Amino acid sequence: MSTSQSGDRDRDEEGRARNARPRDGLGRPLPYGTPGVDRQPEGVVRTPAETLAEAQDLLDAGRPFHAHEVFEDAWKSGPESxxxxxxxxxxxxxxxxxxxxxxxxxxxxxxxxGADVLAAWRGIAPASLDTEGLVRWARALAAQVDQGTPVDAAASAPRLRAAP
Structure with missing residues (x-):
């Protein structure tokens, strides 16, 4: 996707607003011209297994903002159910x-x-997603965050699938 600055907003070839500012590993915008991390392409259709593999790689690299974009593609392109x-x-x-x-x-x-919604998927999620482990992880991390514990994104990354 190529973007250009038009007026005050970045736009793609179809004229849709797209922020082309570089971003850091946590998705924070950086000044134009500053090197950032590669953005996730939008609108990619993946299988559930591909979605989980790509998101896990991003989480492990300390890039949860970018993993969110992969999950968002699945949310928007996957079956309604x-x-x-x-x-x-x-x-x-x-x-x-x-x-x-x-x-x-x-x-x-x-x-x-997220944990509250995911709890309803225990045992029925696609691609061997470890819903029970993720619910425990999210609730435990939320409790740590409430206590003021600093969070390192890579060190705190969850495992999306249970170990075989």
Missing amino acids: ERALWRALAQMAVGLTHAARGNARGGARLLRR
């Missing part, structure tokens, strides 16, 4: 993002919100 699942995972990734940025209140809230 799975949208709440992928949205919950996106919320948890954004919760980790906020926690790592120092926004304890927002981070804890999003972690709990």
